[in-house]
Amino acid sequence: MNQKKExxxxxxxxxxxACLAQARALTEExxxxxSGVYKAKANIYDIFAMLYRGxxxxxAGDEKKLEQVFLKNAETIPQNWNKAYERAKQHQDxxxxxxxxxxxxxxxxxxVNYKQIIGI
Amino acid sequence: xxxxxxxxxxKCLADKSxxxxxxxxxxxxxxxxxxxxxxxxxxxxxxFHLKKLEDAGAVESRKEQYYTxxxxxxxxxxxxxxxxxxxxxxxxxxxxxxxxxxxxxxxQAFFEYGKLKSIPSQRKKEKIVLEEIAKSFEPGRxxxxxxxxxxxxxxxxxxxxxxxxxxxxxxxEREGMTYWLAEKKLPD
Numbered sequence: 001m002n003q004k005k006e007x008x009x010x011x012x013x014x015x016x017x018a019c020l021a022q023a024r025a026l027t028e029e030x031x032x033x034x035s036g037v038y039k040a041k042a043n044i045y046d047i048f049a050m051l052y053r054g055x056x057x058x059x060a061g062d063e064k065k066l067e068q069v070f071l072k073n074a075e076t077i078p079q080n081w082n083k084a085y086e087r088a089k090q091h092q093d094x095x096x097x098x099x100x101x102x103x104x105x106x107x108x109x110x111x112v113n114y115k116q117i118i119g120i
Numbered sequence: 121x122x123x124x125x126x127x128x129x130x131k132c133l134a135d136k137s138x139x140x141x142x143x144x145x146x147x148x149x150x151x152x153x154x155x156x157x158x159x160x161x162x163x164x165x166x167x168f169h170l171k172k173l174e175d176a177g178a179v180e181s182r183k184e185q186y187y188t189x190x191x192x193x194x195x196x197x198x199x200x201x202x203x204x205x206x207x208x209x210x211x212x213x214x215x216x217x218x219x220x221x222x223x224x225x226x227x228q229a230f231f232e233y234g235k236l237k238s239i240p241s242q243r244k245k246e247k248i249v250l251e252e253i254a255k256s257f258e259p260g261r262x263x264x265x266x267x268x269x270x271x272x273x274x275x276x277x278x279x280x281x282x283x284x285x286x287x288x289x290x291x292x293e294r295e296g297m298t299y300w301l302a303e304k305k306l307p308d
Binding site: 029030031032033034037087090091093094095097098101 | 233
């Protein structure tokens with residue numbers, strides 16, 4: 001199990017670095033606004049890593065509890081982004097749509113990979 | 121073109137994706153999905169850039185059946201840069217411009233989609249927010265307290281505080297239970 005946990009955290013770190021590299025490349029190409037979206041996306045991988053580590057600490061070795069707490073938080077937190085996305089769509093707020101969509105896409109990608117790595 | 125408009129336009133143009141969008145639009149008018157396909161960017165990314173270009177006055181849009189078509193505003197790009205540099209503003213105009221920018225900043229920070237997020241604690245900022253809400257009142261019309269509350273409640277739940285502060289800032293006048301907009305002109 002420890003190996004899977006490490007694998008999941010390594011995946012989050014790798015994705016974060018990939019987003020930051022993409023953000024740097026976009027800045028160098030004079031696409032600063034799009035670069036900002038990748039920075040926000042990188043932040044999401046960081047948030048989920050913190051969530052996972054927090055759940056791991058709280059679970060104190062109880063694998064079932066770790067999974068329950070992490071899945072609950074991973075479901076709850078993007079709900080606000082989803083609400084913000086719907087509100088932005090309703091008000092045709094193009095900047096917010098772009099940002100919230102990127103955050104939600106990252107959250108979805110994380111959950112697909114979590115289930116694959118941990119084996120749910 | 122004013123100095124502020126020129127800065128906004130130049131800032132907007134300093135982006136590779138936006139320049140590519142303009143390069144496509146100079147050839148012909150296009151809608152979001154077509155631009156997305158041509159430039160290999162997502163539709164939300166294109167919409168975002170188009171909004172910025174539209175705000176800066178570089179493109180305009182029109183509804184065409186199911187699509188929103190975008191076109192370049194050629195006259196903006198025909199402006200001579202030398203003319204922009206030569207344009208002189210008086211100190212009074214510059215001051216008015218600065219005040220307008222400050223107001224816009226405060227309004228953007230405190231309002232979201234037409235709702236007041238919170239009542240500013242700084243008096244100067246609160247006055248700007250109150251004046252913005254007061255634009256919903258018709259000049260010369262008399263309102264009951266209930267009508268005033270209902271209009272303010274569209275912006276924020278704490279309509280009592282806002283109503284009272286509007287009176288103390290002399291944005292609203294009151295006699296008994298009747299309210300009306302003070303005669304001074306509200307800023308644009």
